[in-house]
Amino acid sequence: MSNNHFTIALAGNANVGKSVIFNQLTGLHQHIGNWPGKTVEKAEGTLHFKGYTIDVIDLPGIYSLSTFSIEELVSRDYIATEKPDLVINVVDASLLERNLFFTLQLLELETPMIVALNQIDMAKKKGIIVDREKAEKILGVPVIPTVAVSGKGIYRMLETAIEVIEKERKMEPLKPRYGKEIEERIEDLIILLSKIQLKYPARWVAIKLLEEDGEVEKEVLRVSPEIVAFAEKFRGELEEIHGHSCPTVVTSERYHVVSRISGEIQEITEPLKIPLREKLHTVTTHRVLGYPIMLAAVLTVFIAIFTFGDFTSALLGDFFFGLKPIFDTVLGTGIIGELIWGGFMEGIIGGITVALPYILPFYLILYLFEDSGYLSRVAFLMDNLMHKMGLHGKAFIPVMLSFGCNVPGCLGCRIMETARERLLTAFVVTLVPCAATSVIILGLVGTFVGIQWALTLYIINLAIIFVLGRIAFKALPGEPTELIMEMSDYRIPHMKTVAKQTWFRLQEFIMMAFPLIIAGSFVIKIAEVANLLDPIANIFSPVTVAWLGLPAVTGIALIFGVLRKELTLIMLATLFGTTNFAQVMTPVQMVVFTLVVMLYIPCIATIGALVKEFGWKKAWLITVFEILLALLLGGIAFRLLTI
């Protein structure tokens, strides 16, 4: 790499304004993807500063560099093996103790770093004054005060970053010291470790061995099992001495160092009156008031999105279908024209009329909620209910998203910390009736059979979610997990960051769903043009007619439903030549049909999302399972209802 091209990584806790700093640094020159092979977001960007080209990497927001979550692993592997030229540790000045704990771990990794003391304005409001110079002296690295939202201090931070990278500044980074018993054993381990080659600093490895870090242990075990045996012996001794498990002892001593440092560099005066954000917190997490507020918020969001969505969706649909005559004159109404319009264009139109009117506002509001801090309060309130389906509070967010569309729901499972939780949540998410499913429940059963039947179907669906969620929770191997999260202070969301997050999510949705919807439309259109639909429906008739008691043409509708579920209803109308379904189907048939549609398959875009997040095998397992489940329940319902 040329000598004016650098890489800087941003690292820090969640909710410290890291992504705002990232946006301030890189503007629109950024790219959000995944870490190779991991479903952890990787945000990269470039910036030009004083003749330097700097690649900036925004590492995930984490609390520690252990192996609790995939995010932590990704971050520390990146820092230790890719060795960025500099790490900027973004620290929330109003939460020094928690934040410096992470800073200390970065220091232990012996990476070149500076500290951005962010949100100093907020800290001041909370009555916390931080002595920057003292902090710099103790930590041994530059400490720059910043206010990310207004861009204050960012320039200084960059200047300092360059100085450090160019080694124009002498630094003596702090080496955190532990108690005597631990230090002696660290020293012993370092001597042993100096004989082998490792990608991490020896002292860090020694500490991690005492912390019983699985990944590090595995790596050392490969080269020198005897070191691991020594570490185990040492851990046992330390446990004897301290009466706690060794990892706890190490963490606890690290925190001890942290609280000493933060005690030295900050001065706290309690503010006299309770600030608004505290009152807001109290009300929104109140054991009685919290729930109606949450319900009102969620309902408002849904009603607003669907009102806006229905309107714009219809408008966009009219506009695009208005283009058809022009299309016909250009391409003719022959087979080619029909294929292109029916396959390609209708696929695109279908995608756009979902993505723009529904998904866009959905993401926007989600990020507003997240950035303001409300989502964590919702997770707090809903934890108990989510436990009933084998999940915990945080999972409420993807589940809620799924009532709109299963795709963002599946992608939203990333907020869960462990792979097991992610899969469990995704499984539940694909069972949630999305907006398109609701259209069918209400439009078919609600209109022609009765609203009480529509409600019954919803209740059945929810019951299935609870039961299957619980079963999956019991069946899936691995540790069950519980809610542990920070509820950071309420704050006004940073609009630019929210807008950007929304934009990138929308892009992700389009990139994933559109090709699938278009390809699917093509295949079905070809089948239609080749007159294959009726034979296919006949092949399915043992299932549709004999087992489910439905008219044979519903087989075709169900095939179309794989693209988007609301197509089942549109296709039924086309196939029957009427929208008055009461004339062509019995109430029982409508109920059974809707029940099957509700569960039978995640739509093609959702399957795509599952593949992306969990791989082919798990995506197919879920899909096949749900098809069988829908058929089983549909057949049972048919028999029960016709007795």
Next chain:
Amino acid sequence: MDLPLTELRNGETGVITSTDPCSEKEQRCRHRARKGWRKHFMVDRFTKRLSDLGLTPGTKVTVVKSAPFHGPLEVFVRGSRLAIGRGMASRILVNVER
């Protein structure tokens, strides 16, 4: 006296004495201890997570409230606010003066 965190009243503060007791898997722990197996503590990833978030022995922790229907606990520790699932919280032992 030592109590699980879940037994604290709203607004009450205690000092953590242990975050890794043998609770549910007590039997197995004891068995191991008898065999001279060194690991008589129950350390899992979540105990680690708790201590990473600052809930270490000797730390002061205040229970603000708990969500209804046996929901999670809202606690105040090291200047920040955490939500902890009830099962987890019941494994944290604190010393309170009453």
